[in-house]
Structure formats: structure tokens, C-alpha cells
Amino acid sequence: MIALLLMLAIFGLLTFWLKLPRGIALFLSGVLGTFIGGYGLAFRDWVEGMFVFFDPILIVCTALLFLKSLEQSGTLGFLRNLLLHYTAKSPAAFLLAMVFFLMLPGAMTGLSSAAVLTTGALAAPLFIERGLTVKKTGALIALLAIFGMIAPPINLPVMMLANGVDMPFIGFEKSLLMLTLPPALITAFGMAYGPLLRYKKTYGTLLHTDTKDRFTFSQWLSLFPLLMVSVYILVIRLFPNFIHDIGVPAVFLFGTLLSIPFIPSSKRLETFQLAYRSSLPVIAILVGIGVFLQTLALIGARGDLVVSTLLLPLPLLPIGAAIVMPFFGALSAFGSATVLGVPILLAMLGKNEIVVGAALSLFAGLGDMMPPTALAGTFAAEVVGEKNYLALIRPALPYIAIGLVWGLLVLWNAGFVSQLLGMVQ
């Protein structure tokens, strides 16, 4: 445990005192951790650790490339106007549409980052223009993306948890919906309903101007790449028996290729440069977390953390899980699910494992909003144009707490919840 605290202290020092980028600071903390643990120059482990999140890195790079292509081709602006035009009369209808819209990519890919970077970027200006502060908008987008990541049909943390205890990934849908929908709705309405209502009262509509006249055929046509990507992701998830999953990065690349004809030729190179610049800091964070996690496992600090958590008395274990898992999720939601989630789930065998596993995945997922890395928060900050991602955390905190308390309630009452949802085990 001392090694872990020392590594965290080094990270804090490098980030807040030397002002190094978080990715570099995490990487250096991991590297120095191997010296603390007595392994010295552990080049093999450092390089291996860099590949812990190789697939998510590819998703982030390609998602950003696709997003920038949509932005440069004018598709994002058009879609924003379109969505607004048809939900402008009712703030509640607008918010419900946005909850679905913002959660969908996460639910389909199992990644909060994919949601923030796609629909999050689309929705951000809508909220900001209608009176929601930049910080609250970022927090809202990040939280809904996280709830989307935990929502069915695809929840990667719970799949990893299930894999760790040899439980098939079936029958999770109802409990995951129950865990994510209420806090998602509370978050959306709690944060945005007030400003939207005020805007509606002032202007009589959520629309700035009548946008319908400006919808042209070429704008409708520019939706084609986005439509193809959405349909493909939807179809591979809904009909996995018939459609081959070529992988989310390949789908985004495919979408980028389709969108190139819609980008003015003078902006094409710039699009790629913008995507590269946006993705580099994120890649650095993911590489850094990987090295940090590898070192934790290598020097035995990970085991110390898990055992210390499990030494809590069984009745207190859910509370321990609700505290420790999000904090560990700050490094990686997937890491939290596999490293802490699996032993905790094993410790709670006897309750309804599906409900317990689903609740634990929510705790792990909320780690995507926890400093020092706060992946969803970091991406959301980028999307809304807020330089300091920590500014997004404060408005998000009450809703993170609501998510955790809701998860705890479900966890404590796993048996009752399973009966309520008609789940037989």
C-alpha cells in the first residue's frame, strides 16, 4: 500500500507542481513505481503496459477523426439544427430525446468516450446556446455517456466481470436499465430542465430562428456517413448472428472515408491535423494509465489494494465497493471491474449475481468521471471547449453521488430487485 501511495504522490507532484501533462505524469509514476518496487529498469513491463488500452486508443483516434470530418463537412451543425427544430416546443421532450441521443453510442459500444466524442459533441452547442453553462454542459454529456456505457445492450465492464466468475453475459438487460435510466433522467432534468424552461419562457420556443428554410438537399445528403455508421453499429449489436463486427475503429474509419467528399477540399488536410492534435493527449493518458496499472500489478500493490478492500466486514463491503471502485475506475473503469469487481462479486456470491455484477459495473463506470484521469470528463471538457476538466467535476458531483447511492440501494436489495424484475436465478 505504501508503494501505491508513493506512486500517487509522485503523480500529484508531477501534475500539480511540475504541471506535466497527465499522460506523461502517469507514465513517469509507473516508471518510478518499478524502482520503488525494486524492479529497476523494467523495460519489458513498461512497454507491455503501454498496450493495456491499445484497442480503446484506436477507438478514440478514429472516433475523433470521424467527428472532425463531420464537423468540417457541416454535418454536425445541420444535425444540431434538425434535432432542435423537431423538439423545440417542449423542454421535456427535448431532454428525453437528448438522454436517448447521448446514451446511445455508449450503450452500443460500451465506451463512454465514444459517446462523448460523437453525440456529445453534437449536443453540446444546443445546451450552451440555451443557457446551460459550459461546465454543466460538459458534466451532463460526460455523465450521460457513462450511464450509456453501463446501459444495455453492451456493457464491457460487466462482461469482464462475468468473464471473471465464469458467468454468461445473459439476462443483464433489465438490471442494467434499472441502474442507469433513473440516475440518467435525474441528471438530465436536474441539470438542464431549469435553464431550458427559462429559455422557453423567454423566447416561446427553444429555437433561435426558423431553421427549416435552410435545410437543403446537400445538407440532408451529408447525413449519409453518420447514418451509415449509426446503422452499422446498431445492426452489428442487434443482429450479431448475421452481420460481422469489423470493430468500432474500422466503422469510424469507414465513416470518415464516406464523409471526405462532403468536406471542402481546402479543409481536408486540416481535418486530419485537428483530429491528430485532439487525440494525442488522450492517447498519452491511456498509455500512461496502462503503464501505471502494469506497475501496480508487477510490484504487488494491486493485490494489497484488493485485499485491503476485501478485509472490510461483509455488510460494509458494498459501501467499500462504492468508494474504492470509482476511485480505481479513475485509472480505468475496465481495470476496476476486473481487478476489484471480480473478487468483490465473488465475496458476495449468494445474492443475485447478475444484479450485483450490474451494480458493480456502475461503480466502476463512474470512475470515468473521477480525477486524476476522469476520461469522460476529459473528453467532455474538450468537446465543450473547457480547458480545465476539473471544472466539470464539481457540477457533476451531486449526480455522481446519486448514481452511487442508487447503485448501493440496488446492490443491498439485489434479491428484491431480481424478484421485482422477474429475474429467476
Place this chain on the structure above:
Amino acid sequence: MKRETLIGLIYLIVCLLFTALGGYPLYLQRQHHPIPVEKVFGKRHMLSDWASWLKGSRGDTDVFILEGSESGGAILILGGTHPDEPASFVSSLIALNTIQVEKGRVFIIPRANASGFTATEPGEGHPAFYTIPLPNGNQMKIQFGSRLTNPLDQWPTPDVQPHKPSGQLLSVKDLRNLNRCFPGDSCGLFTERVAAGITKLIRDEKIGLTIDLHEASLEYPVINALVAHEKGLEIASEALLELEMEDLHYSFEPSPKKLRGLTHRELGDHTETVPFLIETANVAQGRLRGRTTHEMITKGIDAAYFKAVATGLLKVPYDQNGIPLEVRCGRHLSAVIQLTHAYNLAHPSEKILFTGLPTYTELTQSSVGEYLK
């Protein structure tokens, strides 16, 4: 030179340095190392002799056939389905070194997932190799490996894909886990193709008894256990009784019908073989473990697990003596002996008779290295 260019150059040099110094050991780890046995009593084949689709691929693996002078039944011992479970591979090596078949045929695949031996799981901090001391003072160097297929051999893997033929959804990790991909698909993903190869061997060679050797972490509920398909219940009960007589306790687990892709379920459903899976206790793969050292792997000693005894979550007794390879391989091999005896009783016309395989008592009174010389 501009300041930015200089900084860029420094970063580039550092990156190249990391690539070279970190990449070289990873490159060495990626090589297929020969099975470390000096003398094999039987014939050495490759899995591609049955499964042509694996020829020349990194999924192809050694298959050893040890034949008796009399014809009889056939047994398959699967080692290394999960390469990071050392007692599985080492037990199959001991079998290769010691077994003498009198009747029937014994098939041994020490590295069922050969690809998995060529990588370790990023984020786990596992060593690339571990060593076992031999009586002549030398050390046998063995690849530690990963539970999953090397991503360099199967990439990209879909995030989710249905298991064939059940349709149950498998996650990206399951799809690289050989023991989730049975009965396999000769045209499917790399791991599915390997599974299909093993299934074809079992069908073509009319293997009557298949024993898949595994290990599990100490907090995992299915540990020191025997998992049996429903068609092997009688054999399992008989074998468990005999093992009890040797003071070896195994929990009995019927193969769940809802959890697809595992050897004990799919090989039983899709071939004529009677499949069993045996689990021993391995601290090196648990999430509660401290630093993974050679000692932890071979002697099963770990301070973090000793501390974890207080959690009450460990499913097997654990003390400072650890759970060494001698105990784990001994349990595996005694179970193989007793399952074969019980199989012979149930199938008198397909008897498999062999000698030489060390029992639990023999192994724990000597050392694993003694049987690997």
C-alpha cells in the same frame, strides 16, 4: 536547430530506446519454444495433421501419441488450454516424460493454445518465463504465457460475437479464450480454428476420454474441483471415491448447460468423448496476489494471499507453505489415473492401461524437476 525540433528529436530517441529495450524481450517471448522434453516414448505429430486449416499457422501445436502394444481405447490429456496455469502444462510434460502405455493410446497436447504461450496479458505484470530446478543443477525455462490467445495472432477481435453454434454472446476476451470457443469453427476466428482442430482430432481418433487440466485462483468457487459433463457422472463419482481413499478431496461440479464454449460442455455435446475438467489452486493468477515471482509460480507462496486468509474468501486452505507445483501437478496426475481407471470400468471394451505416471504422493515426496529430467 529550433527548440521544438530538438525536443521532438529527444522524444523520438527516447521512444526508439523504449521500443528497442522493451521490444526485444517481447520479441523473444513471441517465439514458439520447443517442448522441453529430451525423450518421448511415442510419436510426435502436429495438430494440423488432423486440422489442415492450422498448417503453417501459429495455432498449430504439438500432439504426442503414446501407443500400447495392445489395441484399446484412447484418452486425450489437454495441457495449456490456459497457458498462465502452469500446473496444466507441467503436468502434461510429466506425463510425456513418464507414461508407458500398455493398452490403447494416450494423446497429449501440452500447449493446447500455443499462441497464448507467446504473450503475457498486458496489465498483469506476469514474467515472460519461469524456471523449474532440475536434479542435475540446471534450470528448465518455461514460457509463462497468457490466459488468452496472443493478440498478434488474433486481432482485431470483435467486441461481441455469438458463440457457435449456441448463439450465446461472447465478449472480446472470451473470443480469445480457447476454453470459450469449443467446439470451434474451422473458418472462424483464430482461437475458434484451434478449438475446431482439437475437436476434429477427438472425432477422427475416436477419443473416448478427454481430460482438460486447469488452475484457478484461490478465491474462485470452482477450485480443487472436477467438472464433468452429464455423460461422465458415473465415471466422475467412481474416480472421486478413489481419490478420497488417497485423501485427495475434490469438489464435484456438473458442467453448466448455460455456460457455452467450455471443453466439458461442448466436447461432450458435440463429440463421442466423455470430457472432464480438473482445477487446482494457483496463486499466480489471482487478483489478490502480490508481486508475481518465479517462487510464487512454482512454490505457490504469496504474502498477499496469506493476508487474504483473514477475508474468509479463499475457497481452499492456505498457509505460509504455499501450494507448490508438486501438490498441483500431483492432484492433476492422480485424478488422470483415477478417471482412466473409472473409464475402464465403464467401458471395458475400450480399456486404456498405462504405468509410470507419478501419483500425488510420489510427486509431493520428491520434486517436479525429478520427473522432467
